[in-house]
Amino acid sequence: QQARVLVQGTQVGSLTAENGRYTLRVPTSGAVVLEVSRIGYEAKKVTVTISGTAPVTQDVALTQAAFSLSAVVTTVTGQQRKVELANATTQIAVAEKVAELPVSNMGQLLSGRAAGVQVVSAGATGAGSRIRIRGQASLSLSNEPVVIIDGVRMTSTSGSTANGVGGSAPSRLDDLNPEEIENIEVIKGPSAATLYGTEAANGVINITTKRGKAGKTRWNVYTENGAITDPNTYPLMYYGWGTQLSGATAGTRVRCPAISIAASICRADSLRVGNAFLIDSLSPVDQGARQQYGMQVSGGTDRVQFFVAGETEVETGIYKMPDIEINRLTAERATGLPSSQIRPNALDRNSLRANLTALITPKATLQISSGFISSRQRLPQNEDNGNGLMVGMLGGEWREDLRDGRGVPLLGYRAFPMGDILSRTNTQSTNRFINSAQLRYEPTSWLQTRAILGMDYASRVDNEINLFDQGPLGVDRAGQVENDRGEINQQTVDLGATGTKQLTSWLNSKTSVGMQYIRNYFSSTGGTGQGLPPGATTITAAAVRNARQSTDERRTLGYYVEQQFSFNDKLFITAAMRRDAASAFGKDFRAVNYPKLGASWVISDQGFFPATNWINTLRLRATYGASGQIPGATDALRFFSPFGTTISGTADQPGVSLGALGNSTLRPEYSAETEAGFDLTMFDGKSNFEFTYYDKNTTDALIERRVAPSIAGVTSRFENIGNVRNKGFELVYNQKVVSTDKIGLDFVLTGSTNENELITLGEGVSAIPSGNRNTQLNAPGFPLYGLWGRTYTYNDANGDGILVAGEMTYGANTFIGPSFPTRELAFTPTLELFGRKLRISGQVDSKWGMKKLNNTKRHQCQAGFSCQGLYAGAPLEEQAKAVAAAASVFTGFYEDGSFTRFRELSVSYQMPNNWAKALKAERWNLVLTGRNLGVWTPFTGVDPETTVGNDDRRGNEEFFSTPPMRYFTFRMNFNF
CATH class of the missing domain: 2.40.170.20 (TonB-dependent receptor, beta-barrel domain)
Structure with missing residues (x-):
């Protein structure tokens, strides 16, 4: 085990324990006060009288402690005892x-x-x-x-x-x-x-x-x-197939999202669920x-x-x-x-x-x-x-x-x-x-x-x-x-x-x-x-x-x-x-x-x-x-x-x-x-x-x-x-x-x-967006890199189990939580x-x-056409996330x-x-x-x-x- 030994406040060196004993050569003679410390042990001072080169044996028993105020730490000014420091050091x-x-x-x-x-x-x-x-x-x-x-x-x-x-x-x-x-x-x-x-x-x-x-x-x-x-x-990926109901392509097999069903553009036939990881x-x-x-x-x-x-x-x-x-x-x-x-x-x-x-x-x-x-x-x-x-x-x-x-x-x-x-x-x-x-x-x-x-x-x-x-x-x-x-x-x-x-x-x-x-x-x-x-x-x-x-x-x-x-x-x-x-x-x-x-x-x-x-x-x-x-x-x-x-x-x-x-x-x-x-x-x-x-x-x-x-x-x-x-x-x-x-x-x-707050950006400087698709906003009075977005509510007014853009109500851009x-x-x-x-x-x-942005799911709803909320039968909460994403509102993907x-x-x-x-x-x-x-x-x-x-x-x-x-x-x- 390693110990540090101080002679009159000066570190002499690192020593090796052999059968519970340490060996030290001190370039001095007479009575010397040794302070022996080890991380995790209470330090102890002992007095040893040294005469010439004859070896001196001194037993020092260190008491184990979780934290030792006398433990020696390394600082920019050299070795110091922990008790001397006015700040916390781990x-x-x-x-x-x-x-x-x-x-x-x-x-x-x-x-x-x-x-x-x-x-x-x-x-x-x-x-x-x-x-x-x-x-x-x-x-x-x-x-x-x-x-x-x-x-x-x-x-x-x-x-x-x-x-x-x-x-x-x-x-x-x-x-x-x-x-x-x-x-x-x-x-x-x-x-x-x-x-x-x-x-x-x-x-x-x-x-x-x-x-x-x-x-x-x-x-x-x-x-x-x-x-x-x-x-x-x-995450599972979804894809809904359906039949085109009108137009030149009527009767053909097409992607059939819930909003197309609500608009009578297609009729749902099947829903594919899975991913290649499975x-x-x-x-x-x-x-x-x-x-x-x-x-x-x-x-x-x-x-x-x-x-x-x-x-x-x-x-x-x-x-x-x-x-x-x-x-x-x-x-x-x-x-x-x-x-x-x-x-x-x-x-x-x-x-x-x-x-x-x-x-x-x-x-x-x-x-x-x-x-x-x-x-x-x-x-x-x-x-x-x-x-x-x-x-x-x-x-x-x-x-x-x-x-x-x-x-x-x-x-x-x-x-x-x-x-x-x-x-x-x-x-x-x-x-x-x-x-x-x-x-x-x-x-x-x-x-x-x-x-x-x-x-x-x-x-x-x-x-x-x-x-x-x-x-x-x-x-x-x-x-x-x-x-x-x-x-x-x-x-x-x-x-x-x-x-x-x-x-x-x-x-x-x-x-x-x-x-x-x-x-x-x-x-x-x-x-x-x-x-x-x-x-x-x-x-x-x-x-x-x-x-x-x-x-x-x-x-x-x-x-x-x-x-x-x-x-x-x-x-x-x-x-x-x-x-x-x-x-x-x-x-x-x-x-x-x-x-x-x-x-x-x-x-x-x-x-x-x-x-x-x-x-x-x-x-x-x-x-x-x-x-x-x-x-x-x-x-x-x-x-x-x-x-x-x-x-x-x-x-x-x-x-x-x-x-x-x-x-x-x-x-x-x-x-x-x-x-x-x-x-x-x-x-x-x-x-x-x-x-x-x-x-x-x-x-x-x-x-x-x-x-x-x-x-x-x-x-x-x-x-x-x-x-x-x-x-x-x-x-x-x-x-x-x-x-x-x-x-x-x-x-x-x-x-x-930790409580973080951006106090000011300076006079005349507007809040600074950051993050993917500006989902973060650095604004005075709020944390750095905080997640912001427009809140929304939804109401399936006609009771057909499908949410469309007209059934969504959006609020102002609001702070959602720290990232x-x-x-x-x-x-x-x-x-x-x-x-x-x-x-x-x-x-x-x-x-x-x-808060954490589930941006993978955002992509699946907005560009990948594969999130559950796009298709009929999905919970209204999931549908609301997808409909909001189409309007570039991503707060539905901010999660705990x-x-x-x-x-x-x-x-x-x-x-x-x-x-x-x-x-x-x-x-x-x-x-x-x-x-x-x-x-x-x-x-x-x-x-x-x-x-x-x-x-x-x-x-x-x-x-x-x-x-x-x-x-x-x-x-x-x-x-x-």
Whole structure:
């Protein structure tokens, strides 16, 4: 197990427990006070007298506790005890859990484990996660948190593709391998993230990877295999046949919707009901598979410790070309089909990591962290895509007689045979290096300095290809290829120093100063080729070629100072200021200041606090702080765009036009937050509460304001005129029910609320529509991305059981509800039996308070002619939705999006020691896990967590999206 040891407030290093003992070499002599702490345990101070090099043995028994105020956390100023922080920070001890959790990426790892952190994970293999902390604050910029790994800012954007590979976009955060992570600290909101500066207003996720520990070399080998299944039920499609009653086509067989029956145009004969998912020979759903193999080795001496890890991961998604289509295409092409077309959704990923910690001198420590990730993934065309898989399955008419232009039967598919849809191949290949070097130097007992240098570099290739005479009919059938190559380079320089001074016996002072430089560089070069010869795969072979290139660069330089006073090690007052300048600011705006003021008070240790046997500690905390959100790289700039003009209809002449007006006073969005709460430990550490209230106010929000039409070619520019507010509560309750040598039972309950309001868009700016078909409206006094629409009532006046347009009454455009959850709750119990060798854990989480657009059903009613409400015999409520959709009123498809999901189940068993020894192992355990095991929801669509891409504007919309899949995995862990 890992512990941190402090000598006079300075961390010495990480140690390894050997038979319950820790070994420490201290570069000093005499009486030394050691404070030993471990996440999940109460810290303890002991005095040890050291003389020369003779070893000294001191037993230290740590008392287990769900939350330890003395636990050490990592902040921008270095190591701090949790008790000193005036804000709520969630710690996730990943290394102790990840081997027994059903998680394969960072989004799944964070889901449900921190109050106020909302995670939405896409269903397709390799598709990315979207993370929001304490709501959404920006209409124009990203709402994603900053992610730091081993002190270095990393790229974590979702929707990370150049050409929209497959509709579902990967996330650069999910590139990380959870197996390599030691712990994660979630820093919520600007009050906690002030010193992280511009870009940190949405919170910070601070990741520390595993480090070596002094002692004998230790090996960890693991293997995981599993199955992926689709537990979802897809909506039925309807199609009504009838007989034409009049006109030149009287007596013919026609589509006969209810409104045509009411108008005596046709007589209903039959109603077809079904979908291709229900027919095995047509369904593109099969069982997917997952394999993972890894090895880690760590160890070292007192002066040098190392950690090395390697892993390979292969996951094949549930999508598979139906056999009937494989046979058809094999016959057409007279050759076998490539696996990329048969299994269009897959992920292959390899990761390597080498971390080194070296004690250069007794006062200087160097930590080097190096990680490499190589991945290749395939994603099918999907989501809001007329040529996509799900549109092909659910977007058309449920008919058995349709054929494409070649006469090929569609068999229930919308417009193209499924084999043609899956013949269009989409891939993304990524090679990524994340490297950092940290030098910590302590010239005196009261001064600590650090220097961190690092870089996150990723090379990405997105490729979409439709070979000659393949793919959907009429859609680049002559051959088309698009290739985009992106270079993402984020660099960090972090310099800082902390001085600590005991001013009096009761007053301690700690001063920190620092500087940070962040460079974010993105370059993309891409091209398209139309008209590929048979067998050709490159742009250069195409008949028509086009190219494009773009570069974005942002640089931020920040300075900060923080002063903390500690009174009797019980009351901590902290004040700080950060000042940032950035290249993305307008040229007339120099820099922005972010202040912070907070207090943390362990009130239970004060003399006036009533003595009780059941309260162990009570801490009160409150803080005010600010941070920002940086504009886009070119939002402040005036620039010109090229265009071609035709002279006398004979030749193209190059020219330029004004591309953007620019804004010389453009500033970052400014978020100020007040946070207050308490931490309570009771009953000898068995019961622990954390309660927090936050109020986050974002001013200077960037709004795209329309400009006078007299400015040629420019219709709008960004201005700092908006205001958004988020406020709510967070609760963490940890209860240890039973704790003996044989049995353990505990649970963690996390919950949060969020109330979001757009205060103003700025003077003269009208409400801004967003979402598909403008179903969202961003209006002052209401939540961002809220669902709006015209309400309606209906009355079957003639009693014929059919609703027509004249029997509908529409109201004004009205706010229907937020699209983002306003309440969330997660329950995580753990049961240990049989000497704690059998461990059973799980997670159930709920989200509610939001509306969800069932856009798939809207399409079926409005354009697909396949929803139930279009045909006679449907309930009047369903008919009303269809009739309203014909009038472009979609409120009938706004549904309650709340749900409760059985998210995780894990059963782990430690095999008998003699069994492990027979394999030359010290420990061997088996783990059986399941993920997405059940969901309860009033939502009538496929799944309440389906989402279109990773954008807030459509983040709570189901529109032909891949829903969450069910995972079952079996894993073995060996420790040597």
